[in-house]
């Protein structure tokens with residue numbers, strides 16, 4: 001019984017996107033656990049896709065007006081052409097004035113605007129087509145084409161990398177609108193039954209959600225590969241700078257503290273020289289794991305290069321940062337292959353206390369203090385003391 005249950009779970013798991021690690025699967029459900037970098041990349045992609053969609057519609061909407069001209073009589077054609085012109089202008093505005101800013105709220109707003117334009121066009125065109133027009137033959141066929149718009153919108157959702165929750169919300173809005181139109185007897189499409197049309201829309205919603213979620217899975221995997229350091233698995237320098245920039249902007253906007261620690265392992269070269277590069281790699285991984293185990297969830301550890309790490313501590317003043325480092329170091333940084341403890345020289349800087357103008361200045365200051373800690377004898381922490389100026393503290397001491 002347990003065996004068949006296990007094999008069922010295994011088969012079910014094999015259906016999930018294989019490019020994702022197990023811990024990442026949860027990110028497909030809701031945007032809540034997405035990292036800052038993933039949020040930023042996804043927001044940029046969504047706004048760019050919205051603009052691509054807007055471009056396509058800005059071209060197609062007026063072109064279809066030529067078909068209207070050929071099949072509808074004067075007043076109806078003119079009314080529809082006006083609707084098309086207004087929709088086309090709205091799409092052009094969206095294309096020209098909406099730029100990605102790396103913010104998810106902005107991305108949701110752009111999708112809403114993109115869907116609002118055809119929805120308004122749909123309502124206006126149906127009102128015109130329904131106003132006592134008795135259409136027959138070719139004109140009736142073309143008029144039926146107008147009723148396909150909700151299906152096009154639903155299928156269009158497939159071009160966005162969305163979570164299950166987001167897909168459900170967007171598809172539900174479209175399905176509700178279609179249901180309401182049917183309830184008000186407003187459906188103009190000549191389906192064998194309204195329920196048939198609704199069922200098709202629901203089917204398209206299912207396929208679209210699968211496409212959106214698969215896109216998101218690829219995106220999560222690609223972002224992970226792009227931002228992670230392959231040896232230690234923590235953030236690499238390029239993505240780290242992006243994170244630092246984001247944290248800096250948030251701290252400045254909210255006027256909160258932001259502490260940065262530049263951590264450089266001491267005498268690392270001797271590990272490679274005496275025990276080989278592989279032993280050096282293992283020591284780096286062990287040291288990284290020790291630091292990760294003792295960090296707060298809101299802090300970010302990244303590998304700046306070689307045996308240098310950056311620890312970004314948002315919402316943390318100098319005093320709290322020193323306590324956090326003390327806690328981190330009290331558990332040790334791992335061991336050298338000969339059993340001796342690994343030590344580090346650390347430079348600490350804080351946005352408000354040190355009065356830095358931008359994140360480059362904060363980084364430079366932490367880096368300079370790390371060098372002071374090195375030249376002051378290693379295994380030291382250097383920070384700015386209110387009264388005594390830049391101060392060194394030996395990390396072999398129990399409390400800075």
Ligand SMILES: Nc1nc2c(ncn2[C@@H]2O[C@H](COP(=O)(O)OP(=O)(O)OP(=O)(O)O)[C@@H](O)[C@H]2O)c(=O)[nH]1
Nearest residue numbers: 264265266267268269270272277278280281306307
């Ligand atoms: N095994 C291994 N070694 C690395 C890696 N990246 C950098 N290193 C080594 O880290 C050492 C850094 O040497 P140095 O810059 O002289 O620094 P150090 O020996 O730690 O001396 P101090 O920083 O002055 O205490 C070099 O030997 C690099 O080859 C890596 O990914 N794996």
